[in-house]
Amino acid sequence: xxxxxxxxxxxxxxxxxxxxxxxxxxxxxxxxxxxxxxxxxxxxxxxxxxxxxxxxxxxxxxxxxxxxxxxxxxxxxxxxxxxxxxxxxxxxxxxxxxxxxxxxxxxxxxxxxxxxxxxxxxxxxxxxxxxxxxxxxxxxxxxxxxxxxxxxxxxxxxxxxxxxxxxxxxxxxxxxxxxxxxxxxxxxxxxxxxxxxxxxxxxxxxxxx
Numbered sequence: 001x002x003x004x005x006x007x008x009x010x011x012x013x014x015x016x017x018x019x020x021x022x023x024x025x026x027x028x029x030x031x032x033x034x035x036x037x038x039x040x041x042x043x044x045x046x047x048x049x050x051x052x053x054x055x056x057x058x059x060x061x062x063x064x065x066x067x068x069x070x071x072x073x074x075x076x077x078x079x080x081x082x083x084x085x086x087x088x089x090x091x092x093x094x095x096x097x098x099x100x101x102x103x104x105x106x107x108x109x110x111x112x113x114x115x116x117x118x119x120x121x122x123x124x125x126x127x128x129x130x131x132x133x134x135x136x137x138x139x140x141x142x143x144x145x146x147x148x149x150x151x152x153x154x155x156x157x158x159x160x161x162x163x164x165x166x167x168x169x170x171x172x173x174x175x176x177x178x179x180x181x182x183x184x185x186x187x188x189x190x191x192x193x194x195x196x197x198x199x200x201x202x203x204x205x206x207x208x209x
Contacts, residue, residue, distance in 0.1 A: 002061065003040070003153050004033035005104070006131035008095045010157065010165050014128035017105065017121040021161060024203045027088030029160030030095050032196035034067050034087055035080075036152045039188055043068055046188040049195065050078040063098050080195040088199075096120040104128070135166045139174035146181055148189070155182040155193035160200055 001009075011026050012019055019026055035051065038044045041064070043055045056072055058065045067087065077083065096118075099105040104127060105120040122128035135154065138146050157166055158178075167175055185193065 001104075001131065002033075002064075002098075003036050003149055003156070004030050004063075004091070004095045005099055005102075006134075006153055007033045007156060007160075007162075008092070008099060009104075009122075009128050009130075010132045010135075011160070011162055012120070012128075014122055015125045017108075017119055017128075020165065022203075023092070024088070025160050025200050027091050028084055028196055028199045028203065029156055029162070030091035031084045031087035032156045032159065032192055033153070034063070034091060034095075035083065036149075036156065036189060036192055037061070037064050038068055038071075039192065040149055040152070044071065046080055046192045046195070049080055049191075051080055051083055052078065061098075063094055066094075080192065081199055084196060084199045093118070132165055136170055136174070139166070139177045140170055148186075151181045151185055152189045152193065154178055155185055155189065156196055158182060159193050159197035 007029055011021055011029065021029070035044065035046070038059070039046065041059055043053065043057070043059060045052050045054055051071060053068070053071055053075070056068070059068060071083070096105060097107070100107045100120060104123060106123050108119045108121050110117050110119070135150070138144070138150060154166070157163060163178070167178060182190075182193065
């Protein structure tokens, strides 16, 4: 799974699909994940609080392609915080739809009075629970070694306030490894995680969380 897909599943209940975080924190965390996918693919970089496009070659994933097109089309806006705020507005729906197309989630629409609400329910609860379990195992064992995508996922999990979902049953060694992996991120990915955490913090101060 891509970074945002795993983050989405960890941030939602693995049986009913209900969010574990406030929608603002979930959206900002997913926005950071979507940017990290482009960063890992060599399409963008992050430095000094700005996003820069390095490669306009379309990514193979349709959602990543859409996000890259938005970055290219609005090149005058470079602030990471602006892009996190913008992408956060639709990130949950975009990633939910991607997981729905992959057969991991089932789109569910409910009506209340004059409003309709769309949610995403796991097709297989075990598959939905796997990302959090996988990360716990990764932190507790030395094999297999974590990938860069694993490390940035952990960084964004921490930034959004989801750490307990991964660390709730692990020992001190795993907690130390979590901190170590996030601290060892390359500067662009580390800054993305830091900017995401700051955006979540600002949302708290505004009363959005």
